[in-house]
Amino acid sequence: MNNYPQASRILVAIDCIIFGFDGKDIKLLLIKRNFEPESGKWSLMGGFLNLDEDLTDGASRILYNLTGLKNIYVEQLETFGKVDRDSAERTVSVVFFALIRIDYHDSEAVRSHNAYWISLENRPKLIFDHEEMVCRAIEHLKYKAALHPIGFELLPDLFTIPQLQKLYEAIYNIPIDRRNFSRKLLSTGLLIDTGFKNNNSATKKATLYRLDTLKYREKFHSFWNFMPDSMKQV
Amino acid sequence: MNNYPQASRILVAIDCIIFGFDGKDIKLLLIKRNFEPESGKWSLMGGFLNLDEDLTDGASRILYNLTGLKNIYVEQLETFGKVDRDSAERTVSVVFFALIRIDYHDSEAVRSHNAYWISLENRPKLIFDHEEMVCRAIEHLKYKAALHPIGFELLPDLFTIPQLQKLYEAIYNIPIDRRNFSRKLLSTGLLIDTGFKNNNSATKKATLYRLDTLKYREKFHSFWNFMPDSMKQV
DNA sequence: CCAAAAGTGTTTAGAGTACACCCATGA
DNA sequence: TCATGGGTGTACTCTAAACACTTTTGG
Numbered sequence: 001m002n003n004y005p006q007a008s009r010i011l012v013a014i015d016c017i018i019f020g021f022d023g024k025d026i027k028l029l030l031i032k033r034n035f036e037p038e039s040g041k042w043s044l045m046g047g048f049l050n051l052d053e054d055l056t057d058g059a060s061r062i063l064y065n066l067t068g069l070k071n072i073y074v075e076q077l078e079t080f081g082k083v084d085r086d087s088a089e090r091t092v093s094v095v096f097f098a099l100i101r102i103d104y105h106d107s108e109a110v111r112s113h114n115a116y117w118i119s120l121e122n123r124p125k126l127i128f129d130h131e132e133m134v135c136r137a138i139e140h141l142k143y144k145a146a147l148h149p150i151g152f153e154l155l156p157d158l159f160t161i162p163q164l165q166k167l168y169e170a171i172y173n174i175p176i177d178r179r180n181f182s183r184k185l186l187s188t189g190l191l192i193d194t195g196f197k198n199n200n201s202a203t204k205k206a207t208l209y210r211l212d213t214l215k216y217r218e219k220f221h222s223f224w225n226f227m228p229d230s231m232k233q234v
Numbered sequence: 235m236n237n238y239p240q241a242s243r244i245l246v247a248i249d250c251i252i253f254g255f256d257g258k259d260i261k262l263l264l265i266k267r268n269f270e271p272e273s274g275k276w277s278l279m280g281g282f283l284n285l286d287e288d289l290t291d292g293a294s295r296i297l298y299n300l301t302g303l304k305n306i307y308v309e310q311l312e313t314f315g316k317v318d319r320d321s322a323e324r325t326v327s328v329v330f331f332a333l334i335r336i337d338y339h340d341s342e343a344v345r346s347h348n349a350y351w352i353s354l355e356n357r358p359k360l361i362f363d364h365e366e367m368v369c370r371a372i373e374h375l376k377y378k379a380a381l382h383p384i385g386f387e388l389l390p391d392l393f394t395i396p397q398l399q400k401l402y403e404a405i406y407n408i409p410i411d412r413r414n415f416s417r418k419l420l421s422t423g424l425l426i427d428t429g430f431k432n433n434n435s436a437t438k439k440a441t442l443y444r445l446d447t448l449k450y451r452e453k454f455h456s457f458w459n460f461m462p463d464s465m466k467q468v
Numbered sequence: 469c470c471a472a473a474a475g476t477g478t479t480t481a482g483a484g485t486a487c488a489c490c491c492a493t494g495a
Numbered sequence: 496t497c498a499t500g501g502g503t504g505t506a507c508t509c510t511a512a513a514c515a516c517t518t519t520t521g522g
Contacts, residue, residue, distance in 0.1 A: 003271055003322035007282035009243035012315075012326050037237055048241035051324055055315025079313045079328050081246075081289025088237035090285055092246050094313050094326075146457070162474070179476075180512060187510095203473040204519040223380070223466035229511070232457035396501070413503075414485065421483095437500045438492040463484070 013086075013093040014058045015046040015130065017077065017137040018067070020102030021154040023163065025119040026141075026170050027102065028134065029066065030126070032114045037088050042124040044133065045115065046093070059096040066113050068106025073099040073153040078136055085129045095133045097140060099153035145171055146227040148220060149190055152211045160198050160206035161185060172231050180228075188224060190215055247320075247327040248292045249280040249364065251311065251371040252301070254336030255388040257397065259353040260375075260404050261336065262368065263300065264360070266348045271322050276358040278367065279349065280327070293330040300347050302340025307333040307387040312370060319363045329367045331374060333387035379405055380461040382454060383424055386445045394432050394440035395419060406465050414462075422458060424449055 018029035033039050045066045049058045056076070064070055077097040083090065102117065110116075118124070120138065125131070145151050151167050152159075165181050185191060192212050197205035252263035267273050279300045283292045290310070298304055311331040317324065336351065344350075352358070354372065359365070379385050385401050386393075399415050419425060426446050431439035 004245060004282065004325075007245055008285040010246045010283065010285065011238060011241055012244045012246065048238065049244065049315065049326070051242040051244065052317060054317055055313065055326065058315075076312055078310055079289065081283065081292075081328070083286060083288055091238075092283070092289065092326075092328075094315070160474090177512075177514090178474080179514085182475075184511085201473070202521060203471080204475080206474060225511085394501090411486075412501080413487085416502075418484085435500070436494065437498080438502080440501060459483085 008090075011086075011089055011091040012049040013046055013091050014049055014055070014062055014096060015044045015080075015093050015133060016059065016063055016066075016096045016098055017044060017134060018063070018098045018100060019137070019141060019154065020100055020105075020117060021167050021170065022102055022117070023166065024170070025121075026154075027117040027119050028123060029100075029105075029110070029115050030118050030123065032116065033127075034114050038127045041127045043127045044095075044130045045113070049094070055094060059094075063096070063098055066109060066115060067100060068109045069100055069104060073150060077133075077140060080129055080133060082129065087128070093129075093133075095137070097137050099150060101154065101156055103156060142171060146225075146232060147223050149188070149211075149216060149224060149226070151226065152190075152216070158194060158196065158208045158210055160208055161191075162206050168226065172227065174228075174231060176228065184225070190219075242324075245320075245323055245325040246283040247280055247325050248283055248289070248296055248330060249278045249314075249327050249367060250293065250296055250300075250330045250332055251278060251368060252297070252332045252334060253371070253375060253388065254334055254339075254351060255401050255404065256336055256351070257400065258404070259355075260388075261351040261353050262357060263334075263339075263344070263349050264352050264357065266350065267361070268348050272361045275361045277361045278329075278364045279347070283328070289328060293328075297330070297332055300343060300349060301334060302343045303334055303338060307384060311367075311374060314363055314367060316363065321362075327363075327367075329371070331371050333384060335388065335390055337390060376405060380459075380466060381457050383422070383445075383450060383458060383460070385460065386424075386450070392428060392430065392442040392444055394442055395425075396440050402460065406461065408462075408465060410462065418459070424453075 020027045020029065029045065031043050031045050033041055033043055045062060047062045049055060059074060063072065063074065075097045077095045079092060079094045081092045085091065123134065126134065151164060154167060155163060161182050164185060165176055165178065169176055190212050191209040194208045194210055196208040198208055199205065254261045254263065263279065265277050265279050267275055267277055279296060281296045283289060293308060294304070297306065297308065309331045311329045313326060313328045315326045319325065357368065360368065385398065388401060389397060395416050398419060399410055399412065403410055424446050425443040428442045428444055430442040432442055433439065
């Protein structure tokens with residue numbers, strides 16, 4: 001069990017960027033640490049990889065512990081490995097990128113971890129290189145959402161086109177033309193009209209759609225065009 | 235120096251996917267192992283991350299040792315972390331994706347590592363999960379080259395448009411219309427006409443271009459469209 | 469009846485595609 | 496002069512973008 005005698009064993013951490021959308025702002029699920037090290041400061045949700053668990057299983061475990069959710073959208077983002085990134089001990093951190101439907105999480109689990117939903121603009125200073133990780137994740141969100149239908153992962157099962165538009169406007173921080181956006185989205189064929197109407201609106205009620213999950217899975221890797229071409233830069 | 239007493243220390247490996255282009259085929263630089271473990275079998279070039287080195291520095295070191303090249307195109311691709319991926323000991327491997335100009339490498343260093351350029355179709359069975367890594371890298375090459383001008387990293391400093399076209403045809407395994415391709419590439423404004431002509435051709439000599447490195451760096455992250463729309467799926 | 473938000477239609481400009489012709493070179 | 500490969504032009508189609516009008520709802 002020691003075929004590589006001269007190589008160094010290193011701590012492998014997993015940190016999770018968890019995005020949500022409250023209908024208005026993109027939010028991050030962050031931890032106000034009440035444990036060492038760096039107690040009292042803010043950080044991403046994380047943990048260490050166990051010897052007997054796959055990397056993706058480790059990420060799922062950590063995400064499940066915090067949100068109570070399984071089968072959510074998770075991608076491995078990047079591994080951070082600067083020598084001094086963790087002041088306590090050399091640690092390499094694999095960062096995962098998760099999108100969840102903000103209302104679906106287990107709020108009891110969130111509270112018990114001392115975690116809070118913070119909008120991107122108001123995010124506090126984070127420990128170690130976690131701010132860099134968040135920046136990287138925001139960049140990735142913008143990039144990926146322009147080409148692939150990941151936006152739906154942030155919305156409830158039933159959603160309206162205006163909600164979807166507000167989401168994209170929040171991601172890219174720009175106003176989008178209602179008419180072009182609507183036509184573009186409907187032309188993807190990913191949306192199914194449920195026949196129901198939204199009740200939240202004080203004026204005309206918007207049509208509630210759901211995602212055509214079959215087409216979604218089938219054509220996920222095609223290149224779409226969810227953003228105005230003018231935004232096609234990161 | 236042990237603030238995380240209950241966490242496991244794990245070997246962190248670095249494996250490198252190295253792509254080259256010989257004018258006809260996309261090639262991989264692979265190692266015929268003459269060392270343990272798995273001696274005699276084929277693998278990617280790799281090594282272990284040292285305690286006192288940044289992750290990216292580790293990748294640069296390994297790439298430099300094999301090719302003698304610095305300042306090449308390197309991206310971190312993905313970290314592989316299945317429990318039993320290395321039969322000898324639990325090892326997490328961070329995979330890096332490199333593009334090099336095939337004629338520029340140090341062939342002495344390559345020979346001393348028992349490394350060979352193998353075209354994608356003829357690649358041998360690889361150890362551990364290295365085949366999975368290669369598949370992931372090919373996917374990534376197709377994806378990225380459709381949107382960003384990384385193709386130039388595989389060509390010599392002076393190149394012709396027909397060469398560039400052969401490269402894209404090799405990446406995607408499809409024929410491309412000469413005229414449309416040429417117009418599309420020239421319209422990016424990334425190519426500078428050197429005034430020289432290629433001598434390799436037995437017929438009409440093609441114009442030699444070089445990359446406008448300033449514009450390249452500046453607009454690298456914009457979304458281009460280097461591929462026919464019909465290929466826009468991975 | 470009025471303000472606010474949702475839904476639909478039209479015109480124009482530019483990009484992608486398919487296709488045809490001419491030019492330069494070495495054999 | 497001929498075969499091969501390089502360079503350029505054009506017509507058609509499709510999509511994105513800019514823009515205006517109508518409909519529904521609660522107050």
